[in-house]
Amino acid sequence: MKVIVDLCVVPLGVGVSVSKYVALCQQVLEEAGLKIRLHAYGTNIEGEYDQVFAAIRACHERIHTEGAPRISTTIKLGTRVDRDQTMEDKLRSVAEKLG
Numbered sequence: 001m002k003v004i005v006d007l008c009v010v011p012l013g014v015g016v017s018v019s020k021y022v023a024l025c026q027q028v029l030e031e032a033g034l035k036i037r038l039h040a041y042g043t044n045i046e047g048e049y050d051q052v053f054a055a056i057r058a059c060h061e062r063i064h065t066e067g068a069p070r071i072s073t074t075i076k077l078g079t080r081v082d083r084d085q086t087m088e089d090k091l092r093s094v095a096e097k098l099g
Contacts, residue, residue, distance in 0.1 A: 003049045004087055006076040008042035009059055011068035024066055025059040032058070037087060042074075046087050049079070 011021040026043065029036045032055035035046040045052050060071055 001049045001079055001081065002084065003045075003047065003052055003077050003079050004085075004090075005045040005052055005056075006042055007045055007056060007059075008074040009063065010072045010074075011063050012070035012072060014068050021063050021066065021068060024062050028059045028062050029055050035087070044087055 009022070009025050011018050014021065022038075026036070026038060029043065029045060032047075032051060034052060034055055037044040045055070047055075056073070056075070060073070063071055
């Protein structure tokens with residue numbers, strides 16, 4: 001089953017700046033071969049359900065390995081079984097309605 005996820009991973013106990021850890025997670029997601037789109041407060045991910053969640057777990061493992069003692073993660077996700085839908089499809093649909 002395909003899924004589109006909005007992922008926000010926040011390492012705790014590492015100081016004010018977390019961009020180093022965001023970059024590590026982005027690398028993990030890229031290495032997993034997933035379609036991703038970074039935005040200001042998270043990352044959109046598109047792929048097969050099990051592959052996406054395995055990559056999210058790998059992000060946690062990598063960030064802990066690099067010194068973050070705690071991680072708080074927020075995940076929003078959507079699935080469809082009536083048809084395939086991509087992140088681009090969703091954005092295009094809104095853009096068309098805006099004219």
